[in-house]
Amino acid sequence: MIILLLAVILFVVVGVAFNYIFRTISYSFYKNTKPVDEIDDSVKEIWFGDEGEVSGYVRSTDYSVMKPAILFFGGSTDIAYNAALTYGPLFEDYVLFTVDYPGTHKSRGKMNLTSIQYAAVSLYEYARKQEYVDQDHIQVIGYSY
Secondary structure, X not given: OHHHHHHHHHHHHHHHHHHHHHHHHHHHHHHHOOOOOOOOOOEEEEEEOOOOOEEEEEEXXXXXXXXXXXXXXXXXXXXXXXXXXXXXXXXXXXXXXXXXXXXXXOOOOOOOHHHHHHHHHHHHHHHHOOXXXXXXXXXXXXXXX
């Protein structure tokens, strides 16, 4: 019985430690990625969240026309500006929104699962309020986080 209890405790400790180490390493990739120097006039910087603390980018070929939107959530090497430049041309008929998670690049706060969720919901709320976004057609794509 004692051996089983020790095995369970060891399993929990190792699991928690592995999770902490994995998250720390994963988040560090995102924090250390650098934006490209390319300038694209179709990409605009946006700020949103309860206190305007989350940064991101929106890309559209025409902001005067209502279009469906895509909210793009990248992985540990995709920062918002780079993602808007890279993936935006693939979605010319859409408005593409991207986000820098809290604690990375210009977004304030600390990156963790709760703040990532907060950034995602805040980006959705921001996007659906824009007059150039068709509120009935907002799609979500991404990977990793």
